[in-house]
Amino acid sequence: MSIVPRTGLRLRFLSDPGEFLAVAGDHLGADPVVSTVVTTIAHRQLSQQAEGIPQPDRDWWLVISDDSGAVVGAGMRSAPYAPYPPFLLPMPDEAAVALAHALHERGEEVLAVNGALPxxxxxxxxxxxxxxxxVRVNRHTRLHQLGELTPPPPAPGSLVTATVDDARLATEWLAAFMGDADEQAGRPRGASAHEAPDHAEVLRRIHAGRLWFWLDETGEPVHLTGANPPSFGVARLGPVYTPPAQRGRGWASNAVAEVSRRIQAEGTQVCLFTDQANPTSNKIYAALGFRPVVDMANLVIVR
Structure with missing residues (x-):
C-alpha cells in the first residue's frame, strides 16, 4: 500500500521483509549502525519465514521516498509485545508527521512509538x-558504536559460549534483565514494555552462538552478554546482564570487551544501546571505546 501525502513524499507499507530489504537496502546499508534494529529484525523474520514460522498480520515495513524516488526514511511495526509500537529510523520531519496521519487513516491504533529522534x-x-x-517518555536511549577497543582492567575468569545446557539459566537471567534495568534507571520494575525472550528464542540464540557467559575463577557463571547476528556488517550487543549479587566486580566490562574483540576480529562493526538514565552502564561503555551515534526514545501515548 502506498500513500502520497501533500508533501510529495511517498509512504509505502510492505508486508514482506524481503521486499522491504530489496527496496530500501541501499538506504539502510549507507548507515548500517543507525539502521541496526530494523535490518536485524528484517533478516531475522526472513530466517523465520524460511523455517515456516508465520509473521503476525499486523506487521509492516515502511519505505519513504521523495519526489525523485530516492529513499529518505524507513521504519517498521514488528514488535512482538503490546502495544506493538512502530520503530522509526531517521526521516524528514514532514515524513514523520505524514506517517502519523497515514496510520490514523489506516485505522491503526498506535499507543507508543520507538526509534530515532526527532x-x-x-x-x-x-x-x-x-x-x-x-505523549510521555517511557525511556530515552542512545545508540553507541565501538571504535578502537580499550581493554578494561582484567577480572578473574573467562568468557565461554553458552550451550543448550545453559538455556534455563539464560532464560531466567534474560527475564530478569529488563526489570533490573528499570530499577537501575530509577523506574518501577516493568515500566519498559519489553517482552523477555521465551525459552525457544533463547535456544535460537544459543544455536546461533550469540550468547556468552563470563565464568568466575571457580567456573560459576556470573554474567551474560548477548549479540545479534551481523546485518549489513554490524552486530548489536545486548542484553548485557549481571545478577545484582555479582555487580561491581568487572565481569560486564570484561565480557563485553571480549565479545566485542571477537566480533571485530571477524571484520564486523559493534554497536549497542544504553539507557540514558543509567549512568553506570554509560560510563562502562565509554571507557571501553563506545561513542554516541544517535539518540532514540520510547514514547507512549496516554489517553
Whole structure:
C-alpha cells in the first residue's frame, strides 16, 4: 500500500521483509549502525519465514521516498509485545508527521512509538493530536558504536559460549534483565514494555552462538552478554546482564570487551544501546571505546 501525502513524499507499507530489504537496502546499508534494529529484525523474520514460522498480520515495513524516488526514511511495526509500537529510523520531519496521519487513516491504533529522534517526537505528537491523548517518555536511549577497543582492567575468569545446557539459566537471567534495568534507571520494575525472550528464542540464540557467559575463577557463571547476528556488517550487543549479587566486580566490562574483540576480529562493526538514565552502564561503555551515534526514545501515548 502506498500513500502520497501533500508533501510529495511517498509512504509505502510492505508486508514482506524481503521486499522491504530489496527496496530500501541501499538506504539502510549507507548507515548500517543507525539502521541496526530494523535490518536485524528484517533478516531475522526472513530466517523465520524460511523455517515456516508465520509473521503476525499486523506487521509492516515502511519505505519513504521523495519526489525523485530516492529513499529518505524507513521504519517498521514488528514488535512482538503490546502495544506493538512502530520503530522509526531517521526521516524528514514532514515524513514523520505524514506517517502519523497515514496510520490514523489506516485505522491503526498506535499507543507508543520507538526509534530515532526527532522523528518519534513528531510522529507521536501528531498521533496524539489526531487521536487524542498525551505523549510521555517511557525511556530515552542512545545508540553507541565501538571504535578502537580499550581493554578494561582484567577480572578473574573467562568468557565461554553458552550451550543448550545453559538455556534455563539464560532464560531466567534474560527475564530478569529488563526489570533490573528499570530499577537501575530509577523506574518501577516493568515500566519498559519489553517482552523477555521465551525459552525457544533463547535456544535460537544459543544455536546461533550469540550468547556468552563470563565464568568466575571457580567456573560459576556470573554474567551474560548477548549479540545479534551481523546485518549489513554490524552486530548489536545486548542484553548485557549481571545478577545484582555479582555487580561491581568487572565481569560486564570484561565480557563485553571480549565479545566485542571477537566480533571485530571477524571484520564486523559493534554497536549497542544504553539507557540514558543509567549512568553506570554509560560510563562502562565509554571507557571501553563506545561513542554516541544517535539518540532514540520510547514514547507512549496516554489517553
Amino acid at each position: 522523528a518519534v517526537d513528531l510522529c507521536a505528537a501528531a498521533l496524539a493530536q489526531r487521536g487524542g491523548g498525551e
